[in-house]
Amino acid sequence: MNNRPSPIRGRFAPTPSGRLHLGNALTALLAWLQVRAAGGAMILRMEDLDAPRCKPGTAAQVMEEMAWLGLDWDEGPDVGGPCGPYEQSARLALYEEALERLGREDRIYPCYCSRAELQSIASAPHGLTGEGPVYDGRCRRLTAEERREREAVKTPSLRFAMPVKPFPFADGVAGPQSFGPGAGGDFVVKRADGIVGYQLAVVVDDIAMGVTDVFRGWDLLDSTPRQLALFEAFGEPPPRYAHGPLLLGLDGSRLSKRHGSVGLSALRERGAKPEKVTGWLAWTAGLTDEPEPLAPRELIRFWDPRRIAREAVRLPADWTNFIID
Structure with missing residues (x-):
């Protein structure tokens, strides 16, 4: 890549x-x-x-x-x-290829949660980060039969299963950073309406374009562990990150x-x-x-x-x- x-x-x-x-x-x-x-x-x-x-x-x-x-x-x-x-709108084939790879390696799973269910998750204690609600992984635990039943009712999104481990990194401006295990929970890599998730597209593009250094706003700091996890899943080194x-x-x-x-x-x-x-x-x-x-x-x-x-x-x-x- x-x-x-x-x-x-x-x-x-x-x-x-x-x-x-x-x-x-x-x-x-x-x-x-x-x-x-x-x-x-x-x-x-x-x-x-x-x-x-x-x-x-x-x-x-x-x-x-x-x-x-x-x-x-x-x-x-x-x-x-x-x-x-x-x-990015002209790079959809690359994102689908990446999703297929993650699917083969059992790193993503379908999520059938309704808007109301997601809102209830967000209202729970520690249910929010800068990246939005911390998903509790409920659809990750569904059986094959339960997934078939849910899919008959609702088109699912796809979520990436975050590894339960810390994600430390050296920020080029803020210095050493560390995010705890799970780092914000499992996140959407493809929405139910078919739009590819930001995190997946950014990582696929940064790999394909050989990006070595990323400088972005502080509001995206919480994105870093999720992107580090994706780089790891694809077996590629991440860029150096700095947040202004x-x-x-x-x-x-x-x-x-x-x-x-x-x-x-x-x-x-x-x-x-x-x-x-x-x-x-x-x-x-x-x-x-x-x-x-x-x-x-x-x-x-x-x-x-x-x-x-x-x-x-x-x-x-x-x-x-x-x-x-």
């Missing part, structure tokens, strides 16, 4: 469900700096498996906004590359489309310059001592993961004073 044309290979993998905002831009910038500082190859991959969430034309808008920021990539939907295609700070709105909530003024398109319309945006983001993350206009290429010399903030950063009330002319 491996194809590793370059010793250091990183990626930015947005979901094209909307325009980029400052939070997305921060993650993209830090992922890009990590790779470029090491002289590696940058991959842009569109995670567009969930078709109802993805809007036509948004992928092109995302790429245009990244280019405006001064971020480039060596492989991607527009430039191609040796590990394409670079849209999230940007929070003035109200303390995570940035999203509802914070309209933080979208890159809105900032551009108000006269923002890209080097002011990237310089401000680098300062916000902790890489520089003060906000100053710096293009991504100029920021490479400042790259030091030890300086990156380990806590979420709330936008200050005057945050536009530097970015907007």
Whole structure:
């Protein structure tokens, strides 16, 4: 499954469900700096498996906004590359092949739980993680006869059976991390509606594209043990993981489309310059001592993961004073 044309290979993998905002831009910038500082190859991959969430034309808008920021990539939907295609919607055969392998090795099982059953699991003590409800494995224990009876009523999803063992790893920003046995419970690798699960697709793609280094937001830290378990199941070495700070709105909530003024398109319309945006983001993350206009290429010399903030950063009330002319 491996194809590793370059010793250091990183990626930015947005979901094209909307325009980029400052939070997305921060993650993209830090992922890009990590790779470029090491002289590696940058991959842009569109995670567009969930078709109802993805809007036509948004992928092109995302790429245009990244280019405006001064971020480039060596492989991607527009430039191609040796590990394409670079849209997950065009890689479904690879995911089905991976599911068949996991099925043959008895690492996945059908889950027939209703929405109400899943909600009751989530409401139980210790029933939630950052990744959502901790599944209690009830369908894993069904007999063959019970599965036949349930399947006559409901199309199942498929869950990966998490090994009952700890998952330690060294995070490139936060340092040593360890997740306990089971690490969030068995998780869905294919939904009942046929959509392949995020965790499976990401791991299959990272293996096939030879990704060696992953920089992403802190909100995905809980994904790491699940992905480590999948890499182990496929007999492949995992990439090095690093998790950076999230940007929070003035109200303390995570940035999203509802914070309209933080979208890159809105900032551009108000006269923002890209080097002011990237310089401000680098300062916000902790890489520089003060906000100053710096293009991504100029920021490479400042790259030091030890300086990156380990806590979420709330936008200050005057945050536009530097970015907007």
